[in-house]
Amino acid sequence: MKRLSWFNVTSLTLGFAFLYIPMIILIIYSFNAGKLVTVWAGFSTKWYGTLFQNEAFMNAAWVTIKVAVISSTFATILGTMAAYVLVRGGRFMxxxxxxxxxxxxxxxxEVITGLSLLLLFIGIGLDRGVLTIVLAHTTFSMCYVSVVVSSRLVTFDRSLEEAxxxxxxxxxxxxxxxxxxIIAPAVISGWLLAFTLSLDDLVIASFTSGPSATTLPIKIFSAVRLGVSPEINALSTIMIAIVTIGVISASLVSKRNSLRSQKETQAAERTAE
Structure with missing residues (x-):
């Protein structure tokens, strides 16, 4: 096993520190008792209670989750179909x-994608709301699902289908x-990737959303322009926790399916012998 050099260790340390130290600071200050987000005034969870009483944030969170679930489901179905056609369809016109x-x-x-979708919705007379955001998120996240599923289908043993x-x-x-x-881990990974992209999207949603449907990233961006409040730290901490749980769950599911596939392959080889 090749040992890491001091340069690699230093690079990894600086890279991870650059990525995760701001998140750690944000999580710590979400439990700050004071209103100032840069001055520690003691431990408190009151801002979480205040957040759940904020109707505007709660409505935006509900719209965001609803859009993310629906769009990621449609994106997974369409992306899987597209990947199957690209990998198994051969050469076609x-x-x-x-x-x-x-x-x-x-x-x-994303600006071009959002603007083009906005012009499309205006051209067909479709009012902007939850439906337009779902269509927009499905459009741009479907390709990511297709890439993930295609990589699994390329290495798939077609003799199993033939049998x-x-x-x-x-x-x-x-x-x-x-x-x-067999490709379920890739499909699940694609769904989680599409869900995360939809949950995080700001640019495309800002073009395709309407007054009746505001997503959480848009709401946070609007609130931050007036100054960062402890409620936003608490909200960001909850979003980080949700994404972390989703990534860990996907890793566990993928690992379990991989182990099960290995056991089934070994059992089949022993049976053949």
């Missing part, structure tokens, strides 16, 4: 255009009973 349209949001500036087809399964049954359970 319009493949280059199709793949370009799928991956375009990866490199497209299921030989045993009498239809193509849909082979996909549902064989392919989908």
């Amino acid at each position: 319009g493949r280059t255009l199709f793949s370009g349209m799928i991956y375009a949001p990866l490199v497209m500036p 299921a087809l030989d045993l009498g399964s239809s193509p849909w049954e082979a996909f549902r009973l064989v392919t989908l359970p």
Whole structure:
């Protein structure tokens, strides 16, 4: 095993410190008793209680969670379908255009994406609200799901599907009973990635949201422009906790599925012997 050099250790330490020290400071000051976010005045959890009594923040949080769940679900379904077509479809007419349209949001500036969606919604006469935010988030997060699922399908052993087809399964049954359970960790990872992107989005949501639907990032941005309050620290801490729990859960699910797949493979090899 190759040992890390002092340069690598120093680089990693500085990198992690740059990323996580601000978050740690934010979490600590969310328990500050004083109103000033930069002066420690004692430990208190009162700002969490004040936050949950703030109706504007709670409504924005509910809209954000609802949009994130719906858009990530649609993005996962469409992204998985797109990945399956790209990997298993072979060469077909319009493949280059199709793949370009799928991956375009990866490199497209969010301002351009948000502005183009805004013009589309105005052109078709669709009022901005929860529906337009869901459509916008599904559009830009679908490509991320497609990339994650495609990487798993490329390494997928197609002989397992062929065996299921030989045993009498239809193509849909082979996909549902064989392919989908094996690529499930990638699908779950794609859903969590889409959920996180939707939860964090500010630019595209600012173009596609309306007065009746304001997401939490927009609400936080508007509040920060008037000054950072301890309530925002508490809200940010809760969001960090939610994302952390989601990442840990995804890692545990992926690890468990990987171990189960290894056990099934070993059992199949022993049976074949």
